Amino acid sequence: MTDRIPDAVGSPKMYLDFHTHILPEMDDGSASAEMSVQMLRTSVEQGVRAIVLTPHFYAHQDTLEHFMEKRRRALAELRRRWTVPTPILLPGAEVYYFREMADIPELLTLRIRNTELFLLEMPFRKWTDAMIDDILRMNQKNGVRVVLAHVDRYIAYQPKGTVEMLADSGVLMQVNADYFYEKSTRQKALRMFDSGLMHFLGSDCHNVTSRPQKLGDGIAVIRERFGDEQTDAFFRGGLRRLLAAQADRYGGQI
DSSP states (O other): OOOOOOTTTTSSSOEEEEEEOOSTTSSSSOSSHHHHHHHHHHHHHTTEEEEEEOOEEOTTTOOHHHHHHHHHHHHHHHHHHOOSSOSEEEEOOEEEOOTTGGGOGGGGGGSOTTSSEEEEEOOSSOOOHHHHHHHHHHHTSTTOEEEETTGGGTGGGSOTTHHHHHHHTTOEEEEETHHHHSTTTHHHHHHHHHHTOOOEEEOOBOOSSSSOOOHHHHHHHHHHHHHHHHHHHHHHHHHHHHHGGGTGGGTTOO
């Protein structure tokens, strides 16, 4: 299996799952290759055609070298068991924030493969000015575009306008599907989508029981409110943004 861009990437109903814990035995996600295959099968049934694999990386718990080798083995095992050409599997990481991380150039190896995109998980509390400065400095590095993981989970902790300021500075936003399908947050999610503030949708799936692949449930809510044209345009835009760095490799077929 390769990360070859399909010819139909610009067609409707080509969904991208930007945040997953499908790689086996990497973190608190999939516990086995068998479970990972189940998760991929469910993804395909929901129309997902590209998946970003984002196991947790905690710099205070692991070395970069060990993480990369473990990820390489996990991806090789998954590809050995899942031999169909879709979905495209793009390895990356969900990197947990630490102070002055922008000063560690080696972290750039954790960008999503063949892209500038760097998925960053922030603490679940009010961010300090220093933390916000670290986000902006990371995003200003050459060849880096920060994507805040499940930004919907942080909004309540931040002063009004914080997320908008970061977006205006070029930081991208990933939102979890449950923000849409949970009744308590659905209207907030729909307003966020309508504002253009979100750039990627992710399932953040971890297993087949308590945190399964339910990207399709979130998509259904978006499609019901905004219709086919706007929904499909959002996912085409996400795929183009994700795969733009690979356009030259594949003859510009994005």
